[in-house]
Amino acid sequence: MTTTYLTLLLKHFEQMQIEVAAAGETEIGSVPLKPRETVYDKSRFLYIRSGRGRIWIKGREEELVPGILGILLAGTPHRIAVNPGEVLNVQWCHFHTSYGDREIYKALNLPYTVQVGGKAEVSSLFDRLIEQMAAAKPTSNLRVKALMLELLSVYLEHLPPEGQGAAPTQELQKIDVVLQYIDEHLADNITVEDLARQVFLHPNYFIMFFKSLLGHSPIQYVNHRRMEIAKSLLMMPEINVSDVAARIGMQIYYFSRMFKAHTGLTPSRYRKQALEIASACADPAEEA
Incomplete structure (x- = not known):
């Protein structure tokens, strides 16, 4: 069902209107306490620039290493822990959409994280996104939307082959x-x-x-x-x-x-x- 899978993905993202609320870069150090579960009312893009750690999403644990690009829908409970002796450098943005996306993610079993190539290129996209969010120029909104579409394209290009993992819904x-x-x-x-x-x-x-x-x-x-x-x-x-x-x-x-x-x-x-x-x-x- 590869054609169907791609058709649904492309139709969804073609119509999705994106508005970025905030973007930045954060360093997270290792702490002995159990990490707190976090829920945001915005969707999140996370990119691991350096360091190693783990993320728990709805009871599932995934490794965080350099080159991991994650996308979490609004309202998704998750918590992040950093490996002992490591510092996790995370680039991120919070966004929301005017086109409903929860059903498409559910239907296609889209992964929360993907391992991407071209790490410098992806990190540069976040750098430019953060820069444009701070610039507040008349054209900044257009440039921010263009950068978000590039990030979405990177995510789509690195999805695992269809059929790998969970059975079709x-x-x-x-x-x-x-x-x-x-x-x-x-x-x-x-x-x-x-x-x-x-x-x-x-x-x-x-x-x-x-x-x-x-x-x-x-x-x-x-x-x-x-x-x-x-x-x-x-x-x-x-x-x-x-x-x-x-x-x-x-x-x-x-x-x-x-x-x-x-x-x-x-x-x-x-x-x-x-x-x-x-x-x-x-x-x-x-x-x-």
Whole structure:
């Protein structure tokens, strides 16, 4: 279910609006007392710059070593301990989102921590994030959001292979069935009732279930997939525009109108421009 896994992740993070509340760098020394459990009302990014320790999250213990990048949702109880004789240098930021993320984390079993490569690069992202938070320039908010998206990208790029660890949740299994059905029936007249029937849910509940994971209504997602498939088909010169429309189950006039709304170009214009770009990119390699 790799395609489903990536689809859900990317759709989620594409729509997630991020607002950073604070960012900084902290040194934590080892203490003999049992560390106190902490709960924040903001989500947290943690990056271990140096030192070694451990973190307990909902009863699970994980090692903290240089290069560990962690993400904790708001309201997640956790506690951190530092190994004897060590000092843990932690870069962090607190943020919240306007797009619900708890359900997607639950459905995909996303890990709390990942081991990342390019340690200097990741640490630099936090340095720049802290700098921009302190600068308070007119463009600081835009730069902060861009840096957060980079950090999220680093996290996503270092996720373990899907299927490693816990078995797919029931939610993921259900949405996988639905997404496969959509891709196999794009040429048909797909209804919400058809999709709900695949996973034995009432249509009204199914709409809420689907939107909680994909961020779109089922029909919005179906139309989006049709446009994405159409773009791929338009890159094949042997398939005319009418055939493209037929393959995704749309009348030519309606397809042309929706495609232009989606891309800003008519199907014919999109094909011409995309093929010209592809040809221009291929020419240097052919000359070499």
